[in-house]
Amino acid sequence: MKCKTVGLSLESSKVGVAGNGIIKSASISKPFISLQSNYVFLKHCWDWCLLKLMRDGMNSRILLDAAKSCILASSPVFRRQQFLIRCVGGSTDQRDMQALRSLEVDSQSIIRAITPALDPTRHKGQAGNIAVIGGCREYTGAPYFSAISALKIGADLSHVFCTTDAAPVIKSYSPELIVHPVLEESYNVGEEHKSSIASKVLAEVDKWLERFDCLVVGPGLGRDPFLLDCVSEIMRHARQSNIPIVIDGDGLFLVTNNLELVSGYALAVLTPNVNEYKRLVQKVLSSEVNDIDAPQQLLSLAKQIGGVTILRKGNSDLISDGDTVKSVSVYGSPRRCGGQGDILSGSVAVFLSWARQHILAADSNSNIRFKNPTVLGCIAGSAILRKAASLAFSNKKRSTVTGDIIECLGKSLEDISPAS
Ligand SMILES: NC(=O)C1=CN([C@@H]2O[C@H](COP(=O)(O)OP(=O)(O)OC[C@H]3O[C@@H](n4cnc5c(N)ncnc54)[C@H](OP(=O)(O)O)[C@@H]3O)[C@@H](O)[C@H]2O)[C@@H](O)CC1
Numbered sequence: 001m002k003c004k005t006v007g008l009s010l011e012s013s014k015v016g017v018a019g020n021g022i023i024k025s026a027s028i029s030k031p032f033i034s035l036q037s038n039y040v041f042l043k044h045c046w047d048w049c050l051l052k053l054m055r056d057g058m059n060s061r062i063l064l065d066a067a068k069s070c071i072l073a074s075s076p077v078f079r080r081q082q083f084l085i086r087c088v089g090g091s092t093d094q095r096d097m098q099a100l101r102s103l104e105v106d107s108q109s110i111i112r113a114i115t116p117a118l119d120p121t122r123h124k125g126q127a128g129n130i131a132v133i134g135g136c137r138e139y140t141g142a143p144y145f146s147a148i149s150a151l152k153i154g155a156d157l158s159h160v161f162c163t164t165d166a167a168p169v170i171k172s173y174s175p176e177l178i179v180h181p182v183l184e185e186s187y188n189v190g191e192e193h194k195s196s197i198a199s200k201v202l203a204e205v206d207k208w209l210e211r212f213d214c215l216v217v218g219p220g221l222g223r224d225p226f227l228l229d230c231v232s233e234i235m236r237h238a239r240q241s242n243i244p245i246v247i248d249g250d251g252l253f254l255v256t257n258n259l260e261l262v263s264g265y266a267l268a269v270l271t272p273n274v275n276e277y278k279r280l281v282q283k284v285l286s287s288e289v290n291d292i293d294a295p296q297q298l299l300s301l302a303k304q305i306g307g308v309t310i311l312r313k314g315n316s317d318l319i320s321d322g323d324t325v326k327s328v329s330v331y332g333s334p335r336r337c338g339g340q341g342d343i344l345s346g347s348v349a350v351f352l353s354w355a356r357q358h359i360l361a362a363d364s365n366s367n368i369r370f371k372n373p374t375v376l377g378c379i380a381g382s383a384i385l386r387k388a389a390s391l392a393f394s395n396k397k398r399s400t401v402t403g404d405i406i407e408c409l410g411k412s413l414e415d416i417s418p419a420s
Pocket residue numbers: 138139140141142143218219220221222223248249250273275276338339341342
């Protein structure tokens with residue numbers, strides 16, 4: 001098959017044909033990701049973008065598909081892909097182009113707008129009281145990462161509700177966290193005691209529930225059926241009290257199989273990774289993940305679940321509440337160590353709480369155009385995590401681990417919204 005390859009340097013906006021110096025050096029020195037399709041291969045990294053176009057595919061539709069994929073990869077790529085399209089003689093529908101452009105969001109302005117000032121008149125708790133429901137015999141790291149991230153970003157208090165086994169371990173990681181050993185897994189509970197233990201678990205959590213600005217359900221929760229039944233009840237109570245819920249990890253396993261827990265709840269945020277998203281799409285839309293029309297599919301998914309907000313994690317984070325789709329492509333890190341999604345869930349919880357406060361205060365000076373606090377929280381959480389990951393990677397390279405990224409959360413926020 002014949003093909004034409006064009007390349008674009010993001011630094012100089014130079015275009016060249018494969019085989020000339022520009023493309024050759026880029027493709028040798030940088031590994032690229034590729035998006036599959038019969039006729040388009042898009043390969044991208046932060047310095048370079050390549051479009052390989054089969055001869056029979058040199059039309060605007062194919063260029064547009066490539067461009068759609070491109071914007072998911074990075075916003076600078078998007079700005080320059082129009083230049084690329086002009087260079088290979090394609091044309092695009094103006095409305096489609098505008099729709100693409102509108103996806104990438106100015107996350108820094110949003111972070112500046114919603115981050116509260118450090119005001120000496122405010123008391124403990126006003127900057128956020130977050131609770132993570134997660135942590136079991138197998139997983140103690142995930143709830144810790146989520147809860148400590150909330151504190152490092154600026155929440156005043158961070159709780160963890162975990163199994164009795166996991167609690168001493170999580171407590172030992174940090175004295176900053178308030179750890180409640182209240183959940184139980186089936187292996188620890190006789191059949192005859194299940195109902196009374198479930199009531200006890202719920203009563204323990206209920207005592208605290210009204211104080212929380214946001215729950216994070218799922219990091220390291222595990223999939224024990226009895227434990228998940230108890231957590232379902234906690235979620236129902238939180239929903240009755242209008243407490244926002246960020247659902248991640250095993251919480252998504254629970255919700256995917258019990259959609260009524262979140263369906264129609266505008267204060268629910270789902271943060272699926274690639275596996276979790278696939279399961280959600282299969283269950284809700286009865287189809288497979290579509291990477292070419294990813295924004296449209298995400299929009300349909302959020303709408304279908306009754307306007308919950310979904311943050312689809314990936315090379316670019318895509319966010320939709322069923323009305324709008326936004327993209328955060330701030331440069332992150334090539335390290336994919338486990339736990340980054342946990343940082344994200346804690347970060348989203350804090351920013352969501354701040355965005356709610358900001359919107360309730362009806363600040364007339366606010367320059368935020370859209371007003372859904374869950375979407376704002378996702379945008380801010382995603383951008384801060386990605387910036388922290390980038391800072392950590394510049395220091396630690398291959399040895400970067402989740403703890404290193406958590407240590408960079410403070411600087412990541414400080415650079416955007418200084419404390420004084
Ligand atoms: N340091 C820590 O403590 C960290 C802990 N973490 C915690 O780990 C949990 C899972 O999150 P993850 O991201 O591994 O889920 P994901 O990519 O869907 O699964 C990958 C594969 O594993 C399988 N599988 C998973 N769980 C299973 C189970 N309970 N029992 C059986 N199978 C299970 C799954 O199979 P499948 O669902 O496809 O059948 C898929 O093939 C979650 O609580 C998260 O918070 C992470 O946050 C990282 C840091």
